[in-house]
Amino acid sequence: MWLRLAPALTLALLLGPIGLGFAWTVLPAFGHMPSIGAVGPTLDPWRTLFVTSGFIDTLRVTVTAGLTATCLSLVLAAGFCAIAAGSRTFSRLSRLVAPLLATPHSAIALGFAFLVLPSGWIVRAISPELTGWTRPPVGLVTIGDTAGLSLVGGLLLKEVPYLVLMIIGASAQVPVAATLAVSRALGHRGLSAWVKAVLPQIYPQIRLPLYAVLAFSLSVVDVAIILGPSQPPPLGVLATRWFSDYDLSRYPPAAAAAVLQLIVVIAAIGLWRVAEIPIAALGRSWAEGGSRGFASALLIRLAGIAALLAGGLGLAAILGMVVWSLALVWRFPDAWPSALGLATWQAQAGIVAPALANTIIIGAAATVLAILLVLACLENEVRRGRRPGGAALWLLFLPLLAPQIAFLFGVQVTLVRVGLDGTLFAVIWSHLVFVLPYVFLSLADPFRALDPRLPATAAALGADPIRVFVTIKLPLLLRPLLIAAAVGFAVSVGQYLATLFPGAGRISTLTTDAVTLASGADRRIIGVYAALQAALPLLAYVAALGAPAFLYRHRRALRP
Amino acid sequence: MKQPAALNLNEVTIRLRGTGAALVENLELSISPGTVTTLMGPSGSGKSTLLAFCAGFLDRSAFAASGAVCIGEDRIDGLPAERRRLGLLFQDALLFPHLSVGSNLLFGLPRSAARSRFERRQIIEDALAQAGLAGYADRDPDTLSGGQRARVALLRTLLAEPRALLLDEPFSKLDAALRAEIRTFLFEHVRARSLPTLLVTHDAADAEAAGGALVTS
Structure with missing residues (x-):
C-alpha cells in the first residue's frame, strides 16, 4: 500500500537534495566543476581560500x-x-x-x-x-x-x-x-x-x-x-559572497569554504559532545560537595x-x-x-507585493507538502505499530544540523543541470527540506498521544481506516495540526539561503529582499519589510490558535 | 435482521512476542445469544489483550496470536476491525469529543438502517428518548454526567447493529449507585437484542449481575 512508502519518500525528498548538493559542493572544492570548465582534482581552491587576506x-x-x-x-x-x-x-x-x-x-x-x-x-x-x-x-x-x-x-x-x-x-x-x-x-x-x-x-x-x-x-x-x-x-x-560573484573562478574556493564550514560544524559538535563529559563530572562533584x-x-x-x-x-x-x-x-x-x-507603506505597497506573494505561496506550498508527508508517516507508523529508530530521527534532523551553505550551492549546481534553477518548484522543495523536520517535531507527539481507543471505537462502529483518519483523527488533532503548520510557515518565511540559491537570485521573498536592503537602504523601507516578515508568521499563529478555538467553541473537551 | 448467533472462540492462544510467554492459552469459549460470559482476573493477565484480539486491534508487533473467532458460522478473525461488527465498550465512554451527542450516535448508524437525514435523525432521537435522554442530541458530550455518557456510549454501540458485545471493565469508573443502574441498563439491552456478550472485569459484583458463565484467568 502506498502509505508504506511514506517514510522512504519523505527521507528521499529530504536527503536527496542534501546528498546531491553536498556532492556538488565537495567536487568543486577539489577543482572539479565541468560546467565552468574546471576539471580536478586539485587543491588549488583550498590554497586560494587559505591565502585569502583575513582568512585566519x-x-x-x-x-x-x-x-x-x-x-x-x-x-x-x-x-x-x-x-x-x-x-x-x-x-x-x-x-x-x-x-x-x-x-x-x-x-x-x-x-x-x-x-x-x-x-x-x-x-x-x-x-x-x-x-x-x-x-x-x-x-x-x-x-x-x-x-x-x-x-x-x-x-x-x-x-x-x-x-x-x-x-x-x-x-x-x-x-x-x-x-x-x-x-x-x-x-x-x-x-x-x-x-x-x-x-x-x-x-x-x-x-x-x-x-x-x-x-x-x-x-x-x-x-x-x-x-x-x-x-x-x-x-x-565569505562563501556566499564568492558563490554570488560574477567571476566564475570564485566558485571552487567558495565550495572549499563551504566544505570547511561543514568541517567546522562537525568538529564543534564533536568537541561539544566530548566537553559534556568533564562538565558533567564537575557538576556532579559540585552537587556532591553539599554546598547550599x-x-x-x-x-x-x-x-x-x-x-x-x-x-x-x-x-x-x-x-x-x-x-x-x-x-x-x-x-x-x-x-x-x-x-x-502610512506614507512609506503606501509608497512600498506595489514594490513589496511580488516578494510578499512569493513568500506566501512558497511558505504555504512547502507547509502543506510537509504536513501531508508527516501525516502519512505518522499514520503509517500507527498502522504498522512501529516507530522510527534513532537513526531515522537523526536523518530527519540532518537538515537542521548540516550547515546550509555546505549543500545549497551544490543544489543549485544540480538544478542548473536539470534546468530547474530559478523556479518556484525548486525553491518550494528546498524550503520543504527545512520545514519538514520542524513540522514533524511539532506534530509527532500530539499524534502519538491520541488515545488509541478512540480510533478503535470508531472502527468497531464500522468506520474504515480512511474514514477514521478523516472524521476522527484529523478533527481531534486540528489544533496541533494548525500549530505545526504555523511553525512550518514561519520557518519558510525566514529562509534566506534556501531561497537565494535554488531561486538563482530570480525569486525574491521578503527575507531575501530585507537582507539585500540591509546594507544601506532607508530605515523606513527596511521597517516595512521586517514588519511584514514578523507579521506573516504571527498571523499564521493567531489563525492556528483562533480557528480551533472558534470551531470548537461548543466542545469543552477540546478547549486548551 | 439476521438470526442471533453465538460468539465462539476456538483454541485462542496469545503470546508475548518478546518472551514467548502465553497470556491466553487454548481458550475455548462459546457464548450463546443473550447471555453474558464474564472473564475475571487480575490486571495484566491479558484480558484486555484478548478483547483486542477479538475486535481486531491486537498490536501484532508485541503479541503473536492464533485461533479462531466466529459468530455463528462466520469466522471473523481475518476481517479488518471495521467489518467484524463487534460492539466494543471501554471503561471510558470515549464519545468523540469533537462531535455532538447526536453526531456520535449517527457515526455508527449504518446506512442500511436509514438513508435520509430525517430518518436517521429520527432513529437517534427515539433511541435517546428511550434511554431517558430526550433532547440531548445537540449537546456537547463533555457536558454530560458520567452515567449519561455511559448510556450514550452504549446506545452508539447498539445503533451500529453489532452481532456481539465486548465489554472491557465498562463499569469500573462509575460510582456504586450508578454502576448498578448502568449494569441493569446494559444487560437489559443485551437480552432484548439477544447479543452474545463477553465481559472482562475484576469486580465480582459485575460477574454476579451478569448472571452467565464465569471464566477466571
Whole structure:
C-alpha cells in the first residue's frame, strides 16, 4: 500500500537534495566543476581560500561567535527556566517566546541593528539627556565589530527563547516539582537545585536542538550579513559572497569554504559532545560537595535576568521595525518620531507585493507538502505499530544540523543541470527540506498521544481506516495540526539561503529582499519589510490558535 | 435482521512476542445469544489483550496470536476491525469529543438502517428518548454526567447493529449507585437484542449481575 512508502519518500525528498548538493559542493572544492570548465582534482581552491587576506580572522570570528552564542544562549535559557520553575511571573513571561520564535532571524537582526546602532533607538532614548549627543556619535562601532559581539547579541535574541521553549517542553517529561521539593527539603536553594537535579535530567532531551543551535550559530549567513563583521566576514558569508560573484573562478574556493564550514560544524559538535563529559563530572562533584548554593543562586538569577533582557530586546527590535515603518520624520536624538503615517507603506505597497506573494505561496506550498508527508508517516507508523529508530530521527534532523551553505550551492549546481534553477518548484522543495523536520517535531507527539481507543471505537462502529483518519483523527488533532503548520510557515518565511540559491537570485521573498536592503537602504523601507516578515508568521499563529478555538467553541473537551 | 448467533472462540492462544510467554492459552469459549460470559482476573493477565484480539486491534508487533473467532458460522478473525461488527465498550465512554451527542450516535448508524437525514435523525432521537435522554442530541458530550455518557456510549454501540458485545471493565469508573443502574441498563439491552456478550472485569459484583458463565484467568 502506498502509505508504506511514506517514510522512504519523505527521507528521499529530504536527503536527496542534501546528498546531491553536498556532492556538488565537495567536487568543486577539489577543482572539479565541468560546467565552468574546471576539471580536478586539485587543491588549488583550498590554497586560494587559505591565502585569502583575513582568512585566519574569518575562521576565528566564525568559531568564537558561534561557540559564544551557543554557550551564552544555553546559560541564559537555563537561568531563566531555573527561575521560572519557582516563579509564577517568570513562567507567565515564558509565553512571550512565541512572537520571538515566529519572527524570522533576519527581521530580528535588522531590528536589533536599529536598536543598537550609534543612531539607533537606544542611543536616541538616552540622548541628549544622558550622553550629551545631539548628533550620532562618530567612531562608535556597535554592529559589525570584528570580534563578532553584535553577531552574538543578535543570535541570542532568537536562540534564548528557542532553548527556553525546548527546556520547557523537555520539563514535561521530568518530575520537576517533586525533584525541587525533595532538594529543598534537603536544604538546597531552589535555583541551584534546579541546575543540580533537574537540568541533568533535561539535558539529554535538549541535546539535539542544542546541537542545531550550535550548527546554526557557526554557519548562519543572513544574520551575519546584517550584524557580523564584513571585512573579513564569517566563513558562511565569505562563501556566499564568492558563490554570488560574477567571476566564475570564485566558485571552487567558495565550495572549499563551504566544505570547511561543514568541517567546522562537525568538529564543534564533536568537541561539544566530548566537553559534556568533564562538565558533567564537575557538576556532579559540585552537587556532591553539599554546598547550599548561595553564590550559584546569585549567578543563576543574573543569567535569568540577562535572558529577560534578551527577550525584551527582541520584542523591542520587532516593535522598533514597526515604528520605523510608520515614521515619517524621526530626527536624531528624538526618542519617538515627530510624525507618524502610512506614507512609506503606501509608497512600498506595489514594490513589496511580488516578494510578499512569493513568500506566501512558497511558505504555504512547502507547509502543506510537509504536513501531508508527516501525516502519512505518522499514520503509517500507527498502522504498522512501529516507530522510527534513532537513526531515522537523526536523518530527519540532518537538515537542521548540516550547515546550509555546505549543500545549497551544490543544489543549485544540480538544478542548473536539470534546468530547474530559478523556479518556484525548486525553491518550494528546498524550503520543504527545512520545514519538514520542524513540522514533524511539532506534530509527532500530539499524534502519538491520541488515545488509541478512540480510533478503535470508531472502527468497531464500522468506520474504515480512511474514514477514521478523516472524521476522527484529523478533527481531534486540528489544533496541533494548525500549530505545526504555523511553525512550518514561519520557518519558510525566514529562509534566506534556501531561497537565494535554488531561486538563482530570480525569486525574491521578503527575507531575501530585507537582507539585500540591509546594507544601506532607508530605515523606513527596511521597517516595512521586517514588519511584514514578523507579521506573516504571527498571523499564521493567531489563525492556528483562533480557528480551533472558534470551531470548537461548543466542545469543552477540546478547549486548551 | 439476521438470526442471533453465538460468539465462539476456538483454541485462542496469545503470546508475548518478546518472551514467548502465553497470556491466553487454548481458550475455548462459546457464548450463546443473550447471555453474558464474564472473564475475571487480575490486571495484566491479558484480558484486555484478548478483547483486542477479538475486535481486531491486537498490536501484532508485541503479541503473536492464533485461533479462531466466529459468530455463528462466520469466522471473523481475518476481517479488518471495521467489518467484524463487534460492539466494543471501554471503561471510558470515549464519545468523540469533537462531535455532538447526536453526531456520535449517527457515526455508527449504518446506512442500511436509514438513508435520509430525517430518518436517521429520527432513529437517534427515539433511541435517546428511550434511554431517558430526550433532547440531548445537540449537546456537547463533555457536558454530560458520567452515567449519561455511559448510556450514550452504549446506545452508539447498539445503533451500529453489532452481532456481539465486548465489554472491557465498562463499569469500573462509575460510582456504586450508578454502576448498578448502568449494569441493569446494559444487560437489559443485551437480552432484548439477544447479543452474545463477553465481559472482562475484576469486580465480582459485575460477574454476579451478569448472571452467565464465569471464566477466571
